[in-house]
Amino acid sequence: MREVSVSHLQAKNDGYVRKIEEESGQKVSQCYQCGKCSGGCPMSFAMDYPPNQIMRMLQVGLLDEVLNSTTIWVCASCLTCSSRCPRGIDIAQVMDNLRILATKQGNTAKGKNALIFHDVFLNSVKNNGRLYELGLAMQVNLKTGNLLKDAELGLPMFLKGKLKLLPHKIKGTDEINKIFAAAKQMEAE
């Protein structure tokens, strides 16, 4: 890691970090670095910084490093960390907010495929009210260059009667559309 002036960084990023605390409702500043979150994190082996380090980096204002980390994208939202933190911090919620902030700011290189997935998924919900799994798999594969390796499982799934060939559209899609519109409006505010 590069050499940094902590006081300088803190001053620069304090507002952002406080915003994350506010939006997540979690007091990152309360973390006392016991490391329990990282000890139980099933994904830490694939992370560049384990969750306790992410918390420390936020405390000292290393926001760019956090938003560009692999960690926030390989976090599986399993909530093991949150349920064990002795300071009562919902670390998984902070990870959610970090992903949302990274997306807003365009720090998306490492989360590109995850974001394509979420986009296609939510579009399916928006258009039909329900998830159309086959459509999701096909579109995600197309847009990511065949990342959902499950394509090879397509035929066996079909033969087991587990793949629906057509989407089901609910009647209340206008309500669903209003929900998406409200989300968009809130984001803009």
Added chain:
Amino acid sequence: MKYAYYPGCSLHATAAEFDTSTKAVCSKLGVELQEIPDWNCCGASSAHNTSHFLASAIPGRNLILAEKLGLDVASPCAACYQRLKVADHQMKHDDQLRQKMTEITGHNYQGKSQVKNVVDVIVENFDLNKVTKSLNKLKVVCYYGCLMVRPGKLTGIDNPENPQTMDQILEKLGAEVIQWPYKAECCGGSLPIYDADVSIKLVWDILRVARDSGAQAIVTACPLCMSNLDMRQAAVEKKYGEKFNLPVLYFTELVGLALGVPPQGLGLTDKHFVEPMDCLRSQKVV
């Protein structure tokens, strides 16, 4: 008892046998399931990864529909269950969210309907007098995963580090339930993109520990765990050069057998990737 049934998208597709077996068990127990009319997807992890509002508003519409029926909600899918629980909590505590939902749906949410996991519904309505078949010392480990367990204060699980709900009832039904350390570990099922290098290791760990604990089968109540452990078992075997052939069963499938439902009526004969029937036959459970 009658419940508002929320199958969720998986139970209409990849988890068809969870739907069939849940309905079969409930019908044996005299539990009536009324499907929530015009329900929508819970938004899964894509919603909470995208927007705090969507995370609760999308599943929230279903709770409003259920409240209009005046029934508690029964949710089999662990992923939907967690999203519904979070949405219920948020709609009760976040005034802005509740107001928006009232504007959109015309119904002011009171939070009168309780959201229940199907495992709890079955446990609460269980009647040992209706058991017709013993699970005959079939050696199983119960795998709870993340979503029906955490966050503990919302899911209402008995013990987030060592849950017992499924263990206790399967034991009563004659299974030999093995205690093991991976009950509430994560299988990576919530990750949006299945990463062949990352998620597969988690699945491998779970399969190994289950086998080394002496299990003949793994029992789950989560469609995401099922996909990972059952459908991807062949990929794990290929990558790590280790044969497991370890059937993965829905909790409701085993309970269904004990209540005398034939295996065909539970999806056991044609829906699984790792064929479970030989194992069940060897233990004379079918």
